[in-house]
Amino acid sequence: MLALLCCCLLLAARCSDTWNVPGPGQPSSDLAAQIRDMYAKVMEIWRALTQRREADGGQDAGLHAVCRVQPSATLDAAQPRVTGLILFRQQGPGTKLEAFFDLEGFPAEPNSSSRAIHVHRFGDLSQGCESTGPHYNPLAVAHPQHPGDFGNFMVRDGRLWKYRAGLAASLAGPHSIVGRAVVVHAGEDDLGRGGTQASLEHGNAGHRLACCVVGASGSAPWARQAQEHAERWKRRRESGCATA
Numbered sequence: 001m002l003a004l005l006c007c008c009l010l011l012a013a014r015c016s017d018t019w020n021v022p023g024p025g026q027p028s029s030d031l032a033a034q035i036r037d038m039y040a041k042v043m044e045i046w047r048a049l050t051q052r053r054e055a056d057g058g059q060d061a062g063l064h065a066v067c068r069v070q071p072s073a074t075l076d077a078a079q080p081r082v083t084g085l086i087l088f089r090q091q092g093p094g095t096k097l098e099a100f101f102d103l104e105g106f107p108a109e110p111n112s113s114s115r116a117i118h119v120h121r122f123g124d125l126s127q128g129c130e131s132t133g134p135h136y137n138p139l140a141v142a143h144p145q146h147p148g149d150f151g152n153f154m155v156r157d158g159r160l161w162k163y164r165a166g167l168a169a170s171l172a173g174p175h176s177i178v179g180r181a182v183v184v185h186a187g188e189d190d191l192g193r194g195g196t197q198a199s200l201e202h203g204n205a206g207h208r209l210a211c212c213v214v215g216a217s218g219s220a221p222w223a224r225q226a227q228e229h230a231e232r233w234k235r236r237r238e239s240g241c242a243t244a
């Protein structure tokens with residue numbers, strides 16, 4: 001698209017210069033006026049594209065999505081209320097997905113625990129996380145080869161905070177996860193090694209604590225999270241140095 005615009009710009013600029021003063025055998029002033037109009041329109045489209053890129057965060061023109069995690073509506077009172085944010089970025093179609101997971105509300109156990117997170121088929125929270133259906137499985141393969149099998153995440157002091165890259169899910173194309181649900185489970189994913197049919201369907205990850213629907217977004221939430229992530233790592237490094 002941009003390459004085409006560049007060609008049009010060069011052609012229009014060249015024609016506009018050449019035909020400003022019509023001479024013998026040169027196109028009429030009508031044609032010159034049409035070319036100048038075309039040039040002006042191309043410039044207008046170019047400016048609009050540039051402004052849109054700037055409004056969308058400048059250099060980061062990839063695909064983005066957000067998922068605001070809420071406790072399942074069908075949880076009983078004894079279950080932890082997990083909330084937070086999951087952000088996705090994909091630099092372009094065909095590239096691997098990156099994600100920030102930032103969740104809190106898990107029991108603050110003395111030892112860290114491991115919780116499974118997956119993409120489920122439906123973005124339907126009408127019956128809490130139960131109505132999100134099975135794992136999203138567009139290629140009819142076994143767990144944990146589903147595109148949204150994000151695996152296990154360590155929870156420390158009731159908090160899950162992780163950046164992951166190289167994820168197989170996509171925000172574009174026929175297997176896009178936009179509009180589908182992300183589910184946070186109470187237990188650990190056995191990654192298909194449980195020796196049962198259930199293990200090959202969902203990894204025996206326990207009941208559904210919390211979930212959200214993936215929605216397309218601009219790049220601003222990702223940029224904020226990336227900055228916060230960098231600051232947290234800096235604080236961790238500094239506190240590590242101070243105690244070393």
Ligand SMILES: [Cu+2]
Binds near residue numbers: 117120183202
């Ligand atoms: Cu799941």
Ligand SMILES: [Zn+2]
Binds near residue numbers: 135144148
């Ligand atoms: Zn799965």
